[in-house]
Amino acid sequence: MTTASATPALYRPASLDDAIERLATSDLDAVPIAGATWVMRSPARGEPFRGEYVSLARIEELGRIDDDGTNLTIGAAVTHARLAEALAGHPGLDVLRQAAAKSANPSVRRQATVGGNLCTTGFAAADLVPALLSLSVVAIVRGPAGETRMPLSRFLATRGAALPATVLSHVSVPLAPVVSAHARLTMRRAGDYPVVIVSATAAVDDAGVVESATVAVGSVEPVARLWPEMAAALVGRRLDADAAVLAARELAGSFQARESVEVDGWYRSQVLPAVVGRAVRALERSGRAGREDRGEAGRA
Structure with a gap:
């Protein structure tokens, strides 16, 4: 059930586990956000705000990009601007670098996140989604029961029916010679x-x-x-x-x-x-x- 709210509550968790617990226990129909570029335009689309937003923007592990030589693990709170900058040394990932560097406009790129692009069901023109699909990435989802990994195509097909209190935490991108x-x-x-x-x-x-x-x-x-x-x-x-x-x-x-x-x-x-x-x-x-x-x- 969606709760309409003129002035929604905002919760800033200290960790991802804290965020998941809040999403699971809040009585305000809480949902996660990061850059909030889509949420802020809800009134323009005629959509009510939710009762509570749980901000993932300051959770350190969600803002990291880790390279183990085989895969690049990108946190859901990484912005488009930071992603474009970080991928400069990965020629095989030009598709993702270009998508991040060209999306929307500079002010949006500084705020919009990987997770926001992938989780927003009403945004058909998100640049990062086809770019990540073309790279055969794995979506990593965290919830009360632990971590689940799935192909991004499966995540996109099921994201509207995601289990309560689950969060897209990272995507894992293969470093292939392409x-x-x-x-x-x-x-x-x-x-x-x-x-x-x-x-x-x-x-x-x-x-x-x-x-x-x-x-x-x-x-x-x-x-x-x-x-x-x-x-x-x-x-x-x-x-x-x-x-x-x-x-x-x-x-x-x-x-x-x-x-x-x-x-x-x-x-x-x-x-x-x-x-x-x-x-x-x-x-x-x-x-x-x-x-x-x-x-x-x-x-x-």
């Missing part, structure tokens, strides 16, 4: 948010042939999702943006594009192949640069 890219199309009337997002990763051999690929699409449907048919069309051949556009035109019928005040659904479907082309063209550039670097290293 090239990646994030392409988005914005329109003036859509403000800071894209109407189509395409995130893609590819493992490319020394001859430039794609060995494996992942493609994710955001903002077209209400929830971002993987596009395995498009990824399969890239495998076994060299990256070719023009060929990718043709394949995307044939495959785009699988999307049920959403309608919104800023753009009609048919337009999202129509421009999706062009955005795929932009993403694949960026993959081409990254793959070519990587092969040149390896060639230089071999000659050194």
Whole structure:
């Protein structure tokens, strides 16, 4: 049950365990927040505030980015701005760095968090969601019963029915030898948010042939999702943006594009192949640069 509140309560926990306990015991229908960029605009969307918000912004473990050489573990309270800065030394994660660096506007990027992008069910145009999907990340959820790990696609499918007092604490990103890219199309009337997002990763051999690929699409449907048919069309051949556009035109019928005040659904479907082309063209550039670097290293 959602409790409407004109002046909601705010609880600042000292730890993640404290936050989970508060969410479990509060009688004010408490929910977690971090940057609160989506919550603050609730009145503009005609939505009531909840009775209580439990702030995760100051919990130290949720603000960390840890690199163990195999995976990058990113806390849910990490902001877009900090994420973009931290990923500068990870070329295989360009898709995520670009998503974090280009989302919304600078003031929002300084506040908006990884967890907020992933947990907000009504925000279809979140840049980080398709970027993280394309990297095959694992969502880490904490609750009274302990920790649960699941593919991000599963988390997105079940987040609206999450168990009480559970918190998305981290995402675990594999550090794989891939090239990646994030392409988005914005329109003036859509403000800071894209109407189509395409995130893609590819493992490319020394001859430039794609060995494996992942493609994710955001903002077209209400929830971002993987596009395995498009990824399969890239495998076994060299990256070719023009060929990718043709394949995307044939495959785009699988999307049920959403309608919104800023753009009609048919337009999202129509421009999706062009955005795929932009993403694949960026993959081409990254793959070519990587092969040149390896060639230089071999000659050194």
